[in-house]
Amino acid sequence: MGKLGTTFTRIEENMPELPEVQTVINNLTPLITGRTVKEIDLLYPKMIQNDLVEFNQKIIGRKFIGIRRRGKYLLFDLSDGQTLISHLRMEGKYSVLKDPEELPKHSHVVFWLDNGEKLVYHDTRKFGRMHLVSTNEVDQTKEIKKLGLEPFSSEFTPEALFAMLQKKKGKIKVVLLSQEVVVGLGNIYVDEVLYAAKIHPASISANLTLNDAKEIWQATKEILKKAIKYGGTTIFSFKNANGDIGHFQDYLKVHSQEGATCKRDGHLVEKIKLDGRSTYFCPQCQILK
């Protein structure tokens, strides 16, 4: 590995983190709101968490009435009180296509609409999942009910974060990745947040101070905001689907920067495994607590 910013050897596709999920909502809403689903093609049935017959019966003939988000989960509200919970995981994408013949690679679910267009879910890794539930039961589903605070909500404050961190005995990185305290941080952003906060990723959550919580609170908001500004993550990509080069890698301080020098103190950035995840940090300025 070379110095920071000189070589980046691998790239990832746009990884749907919280900001990207919001972008999907903004793009899809005008295209599908008010549209009725005429038919569904389930090309990869395993990603549907419901009984397949029930899934079809409850969606066909219903209308998309709006799209919401909770954490990284998309919530498609349909008429007759149904909501489709959809998680993009690593590489899931939605497209609305006019050409009836066109089908992107790795298409897994097709919703045919009443205007002749279709809403297509495609996902190279097949990691995404869909779960149809009653709208009034969304908050009680196992995937939604465990979720913590929205990072841009008024409830997300240093004090609230501190109170929650005090109750956790696990390592801070694991706690932040769990989505149970604050939603939206993935493996890359977590490393950046903890670097900004000068906290060692293996620190025990309950050992952190109010000031630590304040640093994490601020870094979380700033880094997620920055991700929006630079058009999403595109952490390692040489190019994205449009052929554009991603820019966020220019701003990574530690993640994927093993062997680079810390800009604060010149120490070498280290890579370890934590909770089975690649973890990058500066062992000098990120304090273990």
Place this chain on the structure above:
DNA sequence: AGCAGGACCCGAACGC
């Protein structure tokens, strides 16, 4: 409750 480990997937990177 925490935590390790495996499962799910595929393409890119890597090793030979």
Place this chain on the structure above:
DNA sequence: TGCGTTCGGGTCCTGC
């Protein structure tokens, strides 16, 4: 050059 192996991302699940 070609081919087999390794890796990693978010989340769930099992078992200790």
